[in-house]
Amino acid sequence: MTDVVIDIGAASRALEDTTPVAILRWASEHIPRLGFATGFGAEGCVIIDVIGKHQLPIDVFTLDTGLLFPETYAVWRALEAKYGITIRGVKPEQSVDEQAAAHGAALWEREPDRCCELRKVQPLTRALAGFAGWITAIRRDQTPERADAQIVERDRKFGLLKINPLVAWTHDDVWGYLYANDVPYNALHERGYPSIGCQPCTSPVVPGENLRAGRWRGTGKNECGLHVEKKA
Ligand code: SF4
Numbered sequence: 721m722t723d724v725v726i727d728i729g730a731a732s733r734a735l736e737d738t739t740p741v742a743i744l745r746w747a748s749e750h751i752p753r754l755g756f757a758t759g760f761g762a763e764g765c766v767i768i769d770v771i772g773k774h775q776l777p778i779d780v781f782t783l784d785t786g787l788l789f790p791e792t793y794a795v796w797r798a799l800e801a802k803y804g805i806t807i808r809g810v811k812p813e814q815s816v817d818e819q820a821a822a823h824g825a826a827l828w829e830r831e832p833d834r835c836c837e838l839r840k841v842q843p844l845t846r847a848l849a850g851f852a853g854w855i856t857a858i859r860r861d862q863t864p865e866r867a868d869a870q871i872v873e874r875d876r877k878f879g880l881l882k883i884n885p886l887v888a889w890t891h892d893d894v895w896g897y898l899y900a901n902d903v904p905y906n907a908l909h910e911r912g913y914p915s916i917g918c919q920p921c922t923s924p925v926v927p928g929e930n931l932r933a934g935r936w937r938g939t940g941k942n943e944c945g946l947h948v949e950k951k952a
Pocket of ligand 1: 785787827828831832833835836837839840917918919920921
């Protein structure tokens, strides 16, 4: 729970036409105990580049569900090496085998929301305890649920301030930045995977599909529950 007092509407408006560097600098100057949870998507790699290049005091971590692609573990190590930073792996309470013993095999096929709750939402909730704010890499044009995201928000789900430095960026903005700055990114992006999560729940997309269509394909689910809140 945060005790930091900020006029989030005014801050969001003031930062709207600035850059991710300016937003992250502002956040690290105004919000103590700031964390960045990354899944090493293209957007997350942009933010890690900014944090690493500018040595911003932001604790970078990832939710290591135990079900990530080898390519995801590879880009994790490449980013740490390039920027000289440590990206903490936050694990669920149960290993994949322990979860299978407790809830049955392949919970993701039967109850993906429950699986995400156990392997992502609960570990993130524990990881965010003690932080005043957290950074995400969401963009407004990724899903209808993200269309109203602001640069600075109050995250009622976790009781924190939430900073979204890339909300106004497009897919092309992100890739232009990665190429221009020689930022490491997940090799699966070049094999038809624009959005990458756990192996069992991620498939490639075909031209014309929504960029997140390969996540939980055929289930009607398109969020892991980390960024969606019920409106007050
Ligand atoms: S993305 Fe799939 S495997 Fe990963 S936590 Fe969610 S349901 Fe489980």
